Amino acid sequence: MTDPREPQGGRRGVPLRRIEPEEWTTRPFQVLHEQWALLVGGDEHPNPMTISWGGFGTLWELPIVTIFVRPVRHTWGLLNASPFFTVNFMPEPFHRALELCGEVSGRDVDKWAAAGIHPLGGGTVPVPRVAEARTAIECRILAHLDLDPARFLDPAIDRHYPQADYHRAFLGEVLAVWTR
Ligand SMILES: Cc1cc2nc3c(=O)[nH]c(=O)nc-3n(C[C@H](O)[C@H](O)[C@H](O)COP(=O)(O)O)c2cc1C
Numbered sequence: 788m789t790d791p792r793e794p795q796g797g798r799r800g801v802p803l804r805r806i807e808p809e810e811w812t813t814r815p816f817q818v819l820h821e822q823w824a825l826l827v828g829g830d831e832h833p834n835p836m837t838i839s840w841g842g843f844g845t846l847w848e849l850p851i852v853t854i855f856v857r858p859v860r861h862t863w864g865l866l867n868a869s870p871f872f873t874v875n876f877m878p879e880p881f882h883r884a885l886e887l888c889g890e891v892s893g894r895d896v897d898k899w900a901a902a903g904i905h906p907l908g909g910g911t912v913p914v915p916r917v918a919e920a921r922t923a924i925e926c927r928i929l930a931h932l933d934l935d936p937a938r939f940l941d942p943a944i945d946r947h948y949p950q951a952d953y954h955r956a957f958l959g960e961v962l963a964v965w966t967r
Pocket of ligand 1: 834837840861862885886892
């Protein structure tokens with residue numbers, strides 16, 4: 788199924804098609820760690836933020852994407868205000884956009900304009916995906932959990948939290964996957 792709303796003038800001019808979550812193939816321990824992704828939260832004022840921590844799996848008999856966001860992020864407030872997000876994997880030429888969206892905050896900057904990327908609505912969730920993405924996943928947040936340092940079993944984990952800004956894990960049911 789092709790999406791008639793997909794911009795035809797994309798990088799390769801190839802529209803994304805919607806597939807079932809079960810059909811999506813990736814390298815789960817490589818794709819976020821090495822390629823990063825743009826997390827978009829917020830329906831009224833959506834904001835892209837770079838992520839490299841997260842996971843893909845099954846919970847409650849549903850396909851689930853889990854993302855980890857520190858409370859200091861502008862995106863943290865957006866995710867708590869509206870229970871939806873998209874995770875967008877970008878083609879190689881957008882590496883600078885990924886760097887920028889991981890350096891500056893949507894509190895201060897319109898990152899869409901600054902990074903040269905565009906929101907694309909009309910999917911299954913009220914939060915847009917990134918029009919230039921090569922793969923985009925649309926999610927509805929079903930639950931969130933705050934990491935509790937009292938439960939860290941390896942003291943080495945503490946080095947990730949010099950500011951004690953422990954991540955909130957957002958568990959999102961996958962409603963749609965769009966890919967080339
Ligand atoms: C490669 C990379 C990966 C990142 N991964 C995460 C992450 O998984 N969770 C997180 O809270 N912040 C992560 N960050 C930091 C945020 O992207 C960064 O603080 C961003 O400016 C927050 O944007 P916001 O304030 O608009 O939400 C990452 C940054 C980079 C460069």
